[in-house]
Amino acid sequence: QHPDRDGQFRYINEQAKAHQVAGDPVISVDTKKKEIVGPYRNGGREWRPAGDPVRVSTHDFPDKDLGKAVPYGIYDLAADTGWVSVGTDHDTAAFAAESIRRWWKGRGRHDYPQARRLLITADAGGSNGYRTRAWKTELAALALETGLNITVCHFPPGTSKWNRIEHRLFSHITMNWRGRPLTSHDVIVQSIAATTTRTGLSVHAELDTSAYETGIRISHKQMEALPLDRHEWHGDWNYTLRPEAYPQVNDTPDPFDQPSPDLAWLCHPALTGLPPHEWDTLITTLTTLHDAQRETHLDQRRGHRPRVKGDGTTGRRPVLTLADRLLATLLHYRLGLPQVVIARLFTVTPETINRRLKDIRQLLQSAEHTIQPTEPQLTTLDDLYDFARTAKITLPAEIKSAS
Numbered sequence: 001q002h003p004d005r006d007g008q009f010r011y012i013n014e015q016a017k018a019h020q021v022a023g024d025p026v027i028s029v030d031t032k033k034k035e036i037v038g039p040y041r042n043g044g045r046e047w048r049p050a051g052d053p054v055r056v057s058t059h060d061f062p063d064k065d066l067g068k069a070v071p072y073g074i075y076d077l078a079a080d081t082g083w084v085s086v087g088t089d090h091d092t093a094a095f096a097a098e099s100i101r102r103w104w105k106g107r108g109r110h111d112y113p114q115a116r117r118l119l120i121t122a123d124a125g126g127s128n129g130y131r132t133r134a135w136k137t138e139l140a141a142l143a144l145e146t147g148l149n150i151t152v153c154h155f156p157p158g159t160s161k162w163n164r165i166e167h168r169l170f171s172h173i174t175m176n177w178r179g180r181p182l183t184s185h186d187v188i189v190q191s192i193a194a195t196t197t198r199t200g201l202s203v204h205a206e207l208d209t210s211a212y213e214t215g216i217r218i219s220h221k222q223m224e225a226l227p228l229d230r231h232e233w234h235g236d237w238n239y240t241l242r243p244e245a246y247p248q249v250n251d252t253p254d255p256f257d258q259p260s261p262d263l264a265w266l267c268h269p270a271l272t273g274l275p276p277h278e279w280d281t282l283i284t285t286l287t288t289l290h291d292a293q294r295e296t297h298l299d300q301r302r303g304h305r306p307r308v309k310g311d312g313t314t315g316r317r318p319v320l321t322l323a324d325r326l327l328a329t330l331l332h333y334r335l336g337l338p339q340v341v342i343a344r345l346f347t348v349t350p351e352t353i354n355r356r357l358k359d360i361r362q363l364l365q366s367a368e369h370t371i372q373p374t375e376p377q378l379t380t381l382d383d384l385y386d387f388a389r390t391a392k393i394t395l396p397a398e399i400k401s402a403s
Contacts, residue, residue, distance in 0.1 A: 004234060005156045011233050012153045015119055019151075020078055024117040025108055028075045028165040029100065031091050031126055032084075032173070035182050037066040044178025056181050069188045071173075071205075072099040072127075075165040079111055082169040082203040084192050086185060092212040096127045097138030099208070104146055107204065118148045123160040130154040130237055133218035140226045143241040154237040172197055217319075220262075220347065257283050259323040262396060263346065266327045270391035273334055273374065282369060283323060289363045290322055319348055320356055328353055329360040329371070336377030337384060345381060 002008075016026045040060045048054065062068055070087035072095060083106070085099035100120070109115075120139075122128040128135050130152075143150045155163055177191040185207055192205035225246045231238035259267055269275055274282065320328070328346060331337040332353075339357065343350040364371070378384050388395055 001158070002156045005159065008153075008156050008234060008237060009159075009162070011238065012121055012155070015151065015153055015238075016077065016121070019117060019119040022117070023112065024115045024119065025112045026077045026119045026121070027100070027103070027108075028077060028121045028163050028168070029096065029128060030073060030123055030160070030163055030165050030170070031096070031128075032071040032073055032170050034091070035069045035071070035188065036060060036062045037069050037182055037185060037188070038063045039181050039183050042177065042179060042181055044175075046179030054181060066184070069182070069185055070095070071188070071192065072096055073165050073169055074100060074103040075169045076108075076111070077164055077168075080168075080199065080201050081107065082165075082195070082201065083107060084169075084173075084203060084205040085208045086189050086192070086205060087208045087210075087212070088185060089210065090212045090214050091127050092214060092216075093127050093132050093134035093138050094216075095208070095210075095212045096135065097142055098210070098212075101142055101145070102206070102208075104142075109146075116147075116149065118146075118150045120150065120152045121163060122152060122154050123163060124154050124157045124237075125160075133223055134216055136226060136228060136239070136241065137218050137222065140228065140241045140246065143227075143243040144245060147243045149240055149242060151240045152238070156237070169195075169201070169203070172201060173203070256321050257287050257323055258321060259327060260321060263324055263327060265388070265393055265395060266331070267323075268388070268391065268393045270393065271335065271388070272327070272330050273372070282367070283326065285367045285369075286326065286360070286363050287322060289366050290359075293359070293363065319352060320346065325356040325360045329357050329364070331378075331384075332357060333361075333371040334374055335384070335387075336373065336379070338379065341379070341381055341384075345384070 019026050039056050041056045046054075067088060070089070070091045072085045072087060072091070074083040076082070083099075083103040085095075085102055087095050087099075089095070104118075108118075120128075122130075124130055126132075139150050139152065142148075160166070173192050173195050176195040177188075180187075180191070182188050182191070189205045189207050193203055195201065195203045227242040227244040227246050229240045229242065230236070231240070258264075266272075267279065269279075272279060324346065328342050331342055331345075332339060339353045340350050343353045346353065376383075376387070378387060385395060
C-alpha cells in the first residue's frame with residue numbers, strides 16, 4: 001500500500017464535492033474488460049426452456065473478423081448516468097479521450113450548460129494512467145476544444161476497484177448480459193444500453209469503429225509545452241489541463257548516433273575517458289553492431305519469417321539514443337554512478353537504464369572495447385556535478401530531474 005493512499009482518497013473526495021457544489025460535472029472513467037465477439041460462452045446464468053440451451057463454440061479463440069470489443073465507460077456521479085463507447089480497435093489514450101469527447105458533446109454539455117470545469121477520476125494505469133503522456137496530451141486538446149478546465153485525480157496504484165464506475169456501472173452491465181453469448185458488436189451495444197437499476201441508472205452506448213494507432217510517443221518538449229498545472233498534493237496523481245492553445249513543438253527525433261541535446265555535456269572526455277575522435281569511432285562501430293543486433297531480435301520475434309518492408313515511418317521512437325545509452329554505460333562502469341541515479345539524470349525508469357546497460361555491454365564486447373574504472377567513484381548527482389565543475393565542464397542552465 002502506498003503511504004498516501006488514504007490521503008489521496010480524501011483529496012479526491014474533496015475535489016468531487018467542490019466541483020459538484022459549483023455545478024460542474026464529476027465523472028468516473030475506465031475501460032471495462034475486453035470481450036471477444038462471437039458465439040462464445042459468457043459467464044452467469046440465464047433462464048431458458050428446459051433442454052434448449054444456447055449453443056456456443058467449444059473454444060474461445062478470437063474470431064479474426066469479429067475481433068474484440070473494447071468498452072470504455074464514463075459514469076456521471078451526480079446524474080447517475082453512464083456512457084459507454086464500444087471500440088473495435090485498440091485501447092489507447094486517444095480512444096479514451098475520444099470517448100469523453102463524445103460524452104461531452106452528446107450528454108455533458110446539455111446537462112451542465114454553465115460548466116467551466118470538469119473533474120475526471122481515473123485509475124493509475126491503462127490508457128488513462130497517470131504516467132501516460134499521450135493521455136495528458138489528448139486531454140489538453142479536449143480542454144482547448146471544450147473551453148473547460150479539466151482536472152484529473154488518479155486513484156493510487158492497486159485501488160482501481162474503488163473507482164465509482166466499477167460498482168455503479170460496470171457491475172450492472174456484467175449482470176445484465178450474464179449468461180448470453182456476445183455474438184456481435186451490436187448485441188454488446190444493445191445489452192449495455194438496456195442496463196438499468198432500481199435507483200434510476202440509465203446508460204447510453206454506441207459503437208466506435210475508428211482506428212487508433214499504437215506506439216505513439218510524446219517527447220519531453222511536447223510535455224513541457226502542455227498547459228498543465230500539477231497540484232501541490234501529489235502532482236503526479238492530480239493535475240489540471242487549462243483550455244489554452246500551446247505551441248506546436250518540432251519533434252523531429254534526435255539523431256540516433258548523437259546524444260540528446262540536454263545530455264550533450266556528458267560527452268566531455270573527462271567523463272567518458274575518450275577523446276572526440278575515439279568517441280566518434282566507437283559510436284560508428286556500435287551503430288553498425290546495433291543495427292545487426294536489432295535485426296536479429298526482430299527476426300526472432302517474427303519466427304524467422306521474412307520481413308515485410310514498409311515506408312519506414314512506423315514503429316516507436318527510441319526513449320534514449322545510442323549515444324545516450326553509451327553515456328549511461330560509461331557513467332555506471334567507469335565512474336561508478338548507480339543505475340537509480342542515472343535514471344534520474346536521464347529522466348527514465350531504472351528498469352530502462354538496466355536494459356540499455358545490458359544491450360550496450362553486449363555491443364562493447366562485440367567491439368572488443370573495455371571500460372576501465374577510474375577514480376573517484378561517484379554515488380550521487382551532486383558528486384557528478386562537482387566532478388564536472390572541477391573538470392571545467394559547462395553544465396546546463398537547468399538540470400532536469402525525474403518527477
